[in-house]
Amino acid sequence: MKTWFLTGASRGLGAVWTNAILARGDRLAAAARDTTELEPLAEQYGERFLPIKLDVSDAEAVRAAVKTVEATFGGIDVLVNNAGHMLTAAVEEATDDQIRAQMEVNYLGALWTTRAVLPGMRARRSGRILQVSSLGGLLAYPALGIYQASKWALEAVSESLAAEVAAYGIHVTLIEPVMFPTTLMTQSPQSAKDPAYAHAHEALYAGAASSGFSPGNPATTADALFALVDAPEPPIRALFGTGGLEAVRTEYAGRLASLENWDHVARLAQGHTSDDQ
Missing domain, CATH: 1.20.5 (Single alpha-helices involved in coiled-coils or other helix-helix interfaces)
Incomplete structure (x- = not known):
């Protein structure tokens, strides 16, 4: 039985993974800004499930949450950094606050949780850290530059981290979803559109329409997640979805x-x- 710490656990792929992890019989600490959707699971799974209200951009709160999980379950075997949002904006359109928020959640939030679990994993000389990046962590498209910058930053730090912690039996894997029908875009903050960049937004949507990507089934991503976690030697990167x-x-x-x-x-x-x- 593994102990997981999953951020962004209440919606999208995180909600799918929350249910799948518990159904497989593991212990799970599930973090979200709003834990209302997680309350029924607490009643169903009892001591194997720990919902945590958490803003991952708050480094002090992250460290406290990790200590709580370690005290409750005795350690963390698998960290999945899934919390994030997607700002659609041309570089000039995005506000200063939107840019900071994008980096604080998608990049710094993942960095804070990663740093917080490392001492315990190093002490046990084992652990899995899975960073939810994106195909946009490898490519960049117009009107998604700020979002994709946060993922490129996560990719870089994770690759460096993997080399740093391999000696302690800790594996780091970047998950790069291609296209899945979730509420990521519709529930994310968006910028005010400037007519000067209408062409950039048109290019983004035209490119998405012509990409040939087929929407994947969010439910089956749990099988892919478990394949990575259970692999003796997981890869540094894994695409989720075809195309x-x-x-x-x-x-x-x-x-x-x-x-x-x-x-x-x-x-x-x-x-x-x-x-x-």
Whole structure:
């Protein structure tokens, strides 16, 4: 029986995973800003379930929550950083407060919980940390730059962390969902639209329509989550859903081609001439 700490547990994929984790017989501490939706589960699962009202952007509250979970269950085997929202806005459209909130929840919130569980995991020399990123943690689209910046930051820190904690038997995996019908976009704060960037929003929706991505079934993501948690050697990254791999191949091939085409500038910066080998 594993002990999980899951943030963003009351809606979307988090709600699916909450139910699946408990149904599989594990212990779960489920964190959410509003725990009202979790109360029936507390009655059903008793001592195996601990709902926690938590704003992950509050670092002190996160540390206190982790201590409570460790005191209640004796340790945390699996952390799933799922709390987050998606700001749709051109870079200039987003307000200062919206930008800060996006980074504080999606990036810093995950960082605070990760840092809080590490001492216990290191002491036990085992643990799984799963960061819910996005296909947008690998690619970037117009009108999603602030949201995707938060995911790119999470990707970078998680890759560094994985190298730092492997010696302690701790595995870090980035989950990158492609397209799932949840309330992520509709329940997230949005910016006031500036007509100057109408083309950017149109490009975003046109790109989504032509991407060929098929909406996945949120319910089946729990099987994928368990496959990662139960794997002896899980990957650093795992796409959830189809179509993402092809999109990443295309994007990365384009990046490499551009870097090769402009390698003369790299060599110029190094002080090499076109004749140097």
